[in-house]
Amino acid sequence: MSIPMVDLKGQYNSIKEEICQGLLDVLESSQFILGPQGRALEREIAAYCGVRHAFGVASGTDALHLALLAAGIGAGDEVITTAFTFIATAEAIAYVGAKPVFVDIDPATFNIDVSKIEDALTPRTRAILPVHLFGQPADLESLARLCDKHNLKMIEDCAQSFGAAYGERMTGSWGDLGCFSFFPSKNLGCYGDGGMIVTDDDQLAENIQMLRNHGSRERYYHAVVGYNSRLDDMQATILRTKMKYIDTYNRLRRENAGHYSSRLDGSGVTVPFVSGDGTHVFHQYTIRVKDREKIQKALTAQGIASAIYYPVPLHQQEVFAADCAGVSLPVTEQVAKEVLSLPMYPELKEEQIDTICRTLLAAL
Known part of the structure; x- marks a missing residue:
């Protein structure tokens, strides 16, 4: 039995008629950029997140980049974040000329350890950028208090x-700005690149609206140097179709996570911790194991996919070596050696989870 990390084709087939009709409607309308589908999606996501504003952009990386710019983060500033994440988080900080300052993670949630942040503050610190890793919200209440105390921006x-x-x-509604990715494998994914920025702040919303569209409030009049970063209507109609099912998709992910954990708990595998403070949506189901290479090899031999997110923490990446010389993040470094993500998607069947767990436990 071959089991992929994610089954995009299976999901597409289940909503194929709606997707194709939506795409045909956009083609017939010939409105492709900043059109009605994009505007409708922005309204729907703003309402879903409980904020006043949402703006579609070209990617999740662009969402982070433009959010930092809109918040006034720039050269000489520092932004505190986690080293246990995809590089886009720190890239966006570097894009604006600021310095990412990495702190350690909580060993249970893998999210930024709020207790470590105050020691990392300097007069140059302007913002905190938490990552809700693998679908589990960071400790947003504590982060919000910390930002208020030190007059810092929070960009989620x-x-x-x-x-x-x-x-x-x-998530997305706690900070000054929230940044989403619609990469195809995400819980809500389009069929290409796409992203969204949400905010409750009217001034930040105006900044984002200009920055994503060549610095323009009105066509051919440009107030600032902006960017070409707009979510097109083809992707927007795909996302609007999937939005109808997102709560069902996330419920199925949680159910699948429960099946995994009930079979693996007590086996020597550390299953994902679920904080009682939030709703985990299991973008990944990530375990910790001591002999990762052996287990991954056994899964591969049976046609079962697995992945390591992330084998090299950002403070140990060559690109940040100069700024991170001497930086030690012991929890991050240990977790990076032990994590292994197993197949996770709404369409995953319980019998497939049984097969994965049997193979994994046999390897142990």
């Missing part, structure tokens, strides 16, 4: 957490 990296909540509020 929600690339892996669409549909997740902390308390009664959705």
Whole structure:
């Protein structure tokens, strides 16, 4: 039995008629950029997240980049974030001329350890950029208090957490700005690149609106140097179709995570911790194991996919070596040696999970 990490084709087939009709409607309308589908998606996502504004952009990386620019982060500033994430988080900080300052993670959630942040603050610190890794919200209440105390911006990296909540509020709505990715494999994914920025702040919203569209409030009149970063209507109609099912998709992910954990708990495998403070949406189901290479090899031999997110933390990447000389993040470094992500998607069947777990336990 071959089991992929994600089954995009299976999901497409289940909603194929709706997707194709939506795409045909856009083609017939011939409105492709900043058109009605994009505007409708922005309204729907703003309402879903509980904020006043949402702006479609070209990618999740662009969402982070433009959010930092809109918040006034620039050369000489420092932004505190996690080293246990995809490089786009720190790339966006570097794009604006600021310095990413990495702190360690919580060993249970893999999210930024809030207790480590104050020691990393300097007079140059302007913002905190938490990542809701693998679909589990960071400790947003504590982060919000910390930002208020030190007059810092909070920009949420929600690339892996669409549909997740902390308390009664959705991820993306706690910070000054929230940044989403619609990369195809995400919980809410399009069929190409795409992203979204959400905010409750009217001034930040105006900044984003200009920055994504060549610095323009009105066509051919440019107030600032902007960018060409707009979510097209073809992708927007795909996302609007999938939005109808996102809560069902995330519920199925949580159910699949429960099946995994019930079979693996007590086996020597550390299963994902689920904080009682938020709703985990399991973008990935990531375990910790001591003999990762052996287990991954056994899974591969049976046609079962697995992945390592992320084998080299950002503070140990060559690109950040000069700024991170002497930086030690012991929890991050240990976790990076032990994590292994197993197949996770709404269409995953319980019998497939049984096969994966039997293979994994036999390898142990």
